[in-house]
Amino acid sequence: MAQGKLYGIGVGPGDPELVTIKALRLLREVPAIFAPCKAAGEPSLASRIVCQLDERLSPKIANLVFPMSDDEAELDAAWQAAARSVAEKLNSGIDCAFIVEGDPFLFGSFIYLFDKFAGDSNQPIEVVPGVSSITAAPARAGIPLVRGDERLAVVPAPSDREAIRRVLSEFESVVFMKINPVFDTLVGVLEEMSLLDRATVVVKATTSEERIIRRLADLKGQKPGYFSIMMVRR
């Protein structure tokens, strides 16, 4: 029996309409869809996006649990288990999709699965790119990201003040991901560099819970929350 094909599919930043025509077609065609979630019984954001688009997809979606953890061994065990579940289907000749918010290869959890299967030349894999929050957030905020010869850096927000300062000095446009843990440090450096009014935070871009925060002072003492990105344009 031929091996099933594995699709890594980006389903966009949150608005179900920002799913691509290709992603929707493939999700309707494949018999099995896997979606990442943070804990057993918790909803998966990616699966919520596609089910809003077509609720008939729901019965064929299985959640795979990836705990929010920094423990490498725990994470690796979760990925091994996930890879086994997916491999079982693929080995039975069943085409499978693994869906992720945004884009599969831009900080997407599909990468871990890809790493486990890509070495096997008998395993057909196709990656379907999606709209990333890195462009969706600027679109929502009305802030052009880069034009002409400008340079863009996309970085998990560093905890090191000097690293923050350097990336802000060298790039016309910086997108900081994972801003929660270092939010106060980030705001402090922006203040020192007189860039605070050049920074915008977008929370859950394109979803019904979207927030666009243009005056970062309004966030003092609180954190912007998960699925937030900060754009700084010099």
Place this chain on the structure above:
Amino acid sequence: MAQGKLYGIGVGPGDPELVTIKALRLLREVPAIFAPCKAAGEPSLASRIVCQLDERLSPKIANLVFPMSDDEAELDAAWQAAARSVAEKLNSGIDCAFIVEGDPFLFGSFIYLFDKFAGDSNQPIEVVPGVSSITAAPARAGIPLVRGDERLAVVPAPSDREAIRRVLSEFESVVFMKINPVFDTLVGVLEEMSLLDRATVVVKATTSEERIIRRLADLKGQKPGYFSIMMVRR
């Protein structure tokens, strides 16, 4: 009469199926669509993408000419003329879409139009993000762009060897745009840094003319052509 709404719509990297559901819906709804092209009578890539998807869109697409030029005055005149054509429709209360390949705010030509209209608070504008070649090319080449705490730089390829060297030293993943004019310099620096086998060029990702070049030595003496990007992963 109410002002028409202006949509800046990303139509993705080339494959018509990578257009979003939202983009297609809006293009069917609006009475007027503008598309950028390089010379009068030349086809617009963005308009070719959407017409492959739905040929009934063709009659309402008007091309706007933006010459390939470094002459600021010539370019500005082209943009002024384009803005006038669009403003005429909007002022008659007609909703207009301006379509661009990839994403409107990531090196998209929509930015120039946005700059001309965004200052007018009476002008409703909506930007619809699209799949960018920056994630489509890695998807096609099977090269994860960034994972975990990695850092990504997206830069027009610099002509300065030191600048190339610096960005390659500081970022785990670098996407070089506009590689044609400096291709030999770029390859030279990659060789010096022993990174040549970490670089991949993708030409016209997701189109019928797509080429994926993993051995850059194969390109010696030629240029990869327009719509090429180079990814380097350390």
